[in-house]
Amino acid sequence: MTSRKVAGGAPSDGGVLFQEIWNCPYSMETLPSHGEDIDGGASPSVSMLSEVAARRRITIVGGSIPERSSGRLFNTCCVIGPDGQIKAKHRKLHLFEIDIPGDITFRESDTFTAGQEPTIVDTDVGRIGIGICHDIRFPELAMLYRSRGAHLICYPSAFNMSTGQLLWDLMQKSRAVDNQLFVVTCSPARDPNAESDYMIWGHSSLIGPFGEVIATAGHEEATVVGEIDHSMIQTIRDNLPLEMQRREDLYSTHWLMSGENLQATRHAPLDQMHNCNEVKMALQPWK
Ligand SMILES: NC(=O)CCC(=O)C(=O)O
Numbered sequence: 584m585t586s587r588k589v590a591g592g593a594p595s596d597g598g599v600l601f602q603e604i605w606n607c608p609y610s611m612e613t614l615p616s617h618g619e620d621i622d623g624g625a626s627p628s629v630s631m632l633s634e635v636a637a638r639r640r641i642t643i644v645g646g647s648i649p650e651r652s653s654g655r656l657f658n659t660c661c662v663i664g665p666d667g668q669i670k671a672k673h674r675k676l677h678l679f680e681i682d683i684p685g686d687i688t689f690r691e692s693d694t695f696t697a698g699q700e701p702t703i704v705d706t707d708v709g710r711i712g713i714g715i716c717h718d719i720r721f722p723e724l725a726m727l728y729r730s731r732g733a734h735l736i737c738y739p740s741a742f743n744m745s746t747g748q749l750l751w752d753l754m755q756k757s758r759a760v761d762n763q764l765f766v767v768t769c770s771p772a773r774d775p776n777a778e779s780d781y782m783i784w785g786h787s788s789l790i791g792p793f794g795e796v797i798a799t800a801g802h803e804e805a806t807v808v809g810e811i812d813h814s815m816i817q818t819i820r821d822n823l824p825l826e827m828q829r830r831e832d833l834y835s836t837h838w839l840m841s842g843e844n845l846q847a848t849r850h851a852p853l854d855q856m857h858n859c860n861e862v863k864m865a866l867q868p869w870k
Contacts, residue, residue, distance in 0.1 A: 596639065596665070598708040600769040601632075601646025602787070603716045603741040604658070609771070610779050611694045618651030621659065621672065626650075629661050629669065637667030642706040646739040646769065647675065647715050655696040660713055660739055662704050670706065673713035674698025677721055687745040689781065691717075701727055709734035709765075709813060716740040719768075725758040734813055735765035740787075742770060747784025759790040763819050765811050766790040773802040792819040 603609070606628040607617035619626035632645045643663045650659035658675035676698050678691035701724060702713040712728025712735075719725075719738045728736055736758060742751045759766040769787045777783075785802030789809035798809030820826070 596641050596707075598642035598644065598706065600644045600737050600767050601739060602769045602771045603647045603739045604649065605646040605739075605771070606648045608777075608779060609741050609781055609783075611689070611691065614649045614694055615656055618649040618656050620652065621648075621650050621661065621669075622652060629663075632661065632663050633667040633669070636663040636665060640665040642670075642708050644711065644713065644737045644739065644767075649695075650674070656694055657698060658691065658695050658715055659698075660702075660715055662702075662706065662711065662713065665707060671702050671704035671713065673702035673715065674700075675715035675718060676701070676724065677717045679717040681746070683745060687743060687780075689743075703728055703731050703733055708811065712736040714738045716742065719754045719758060722758065722761060725762050729762035729764060733762075733764055734816060735767055735811060736762075738766065738768045740768050740770045741781075742784040742786075744782040744784055747786070751784055751786055752788075755788055755790045756794045759792060760794040763792040763823070763825060764816055765792060767809075769807075772800075772804040792816050 604614070606619075607614065619628055621629055626648070628648045629645065632643050635641075636643045642665060645661045645663060647658050647660045650657040658678070660673045660675075661669050662671040662673075664670045674697070675691075675695065678695055678697050680690050680692060682688045682690075704711050704713070710731075710733050712725070712731070712733040714721075714724055714736060716738060719740065725736055738755075755766045755768055767789050770785050771783050773783045773785045775782075783802070786800060787805070787807050788799040789797040789807065789811070791797050792815055797811075798807045800807045
């Protein structure tokens with residue numbers, strides 16, 4: 584997936600987004616043997632991205648690779664600037680866990696450790712928030728990026744056949760429309776002959792702040808190219824001033840993500856979720 588910024592500053596040569604886990608099969612059994620030590624400078628995959636970014640003078644949101652660090656494995660995305668330097672590193676925050684008997688069972692947490700920090704980074708193609716695949720299901724993360732002034736959120740991804748058909752488009756459009764910004768996704772292509780049980784859904788896309796599909800792929804291998812006009816963000820926000828219409832008197836957007844009562848309420852069975860309207864949410868301070 585490649586994109587080019589066309590407004591809101593000097594045009595750059597653009598950016599490229601890769602998919603989730605592009606340097607090896609997305610299989611929990613074999614992933615550990617492909618882990619690379621990014622901080623230790625022993626990552627052939629990131630070195631390759633850096634070389635390409637510097638040679639082409641572009642920003643690369645480098646999908647994700649298994650990152651080995653202090654004896655643990657993370658699902659990690661590096662953002663690389665046109666000088667070939669790593670500008671940011673995002674470790675997947677929400678690991679994908681699913682168990683639909685007879686259909687799909689997948690547990691990333693058997694292999695990966697979850698990251699601890701959201702990632703927002705200023706690049707030549709705008710201010711980018713990063714999420715990796717399953718991170719897209721959590722609207723709070725996208726809201727956080729919006730509140731930090733993100734122009735676009737990049738989600739390197741690998742949705743599957745069980746959830747992709749119903750939800751993939753919906754997720755991307757929801758995050759874009761709720762937050763009135765651009766959402767860019769990149770998925771691997773589907774390989775019908777793959778030996779893995781995990782069949783990829785595909786359909787990488789660039790979605791605009793009004794939910795419009797600017798560019799999209801099918802499930803086959805493709806390069807998707809789209810233009811991001813930053814001025815559209817303000818236009819849509821002026822046309823439809825959602826932020827001004829929030830009913831802070833009814834629901835607070837100052838979220839408290841910790842605290843015993845909140846935890847107890849959030850994790851209670853549905854029929855015990857009383858007093859929910861008393862729960863205040865305040866955004867976890869993010870340094
Ligand atoms: N690789 C992933 O995180 C897949 C997420 C997914 O398919 C979902 O439904 O969520």
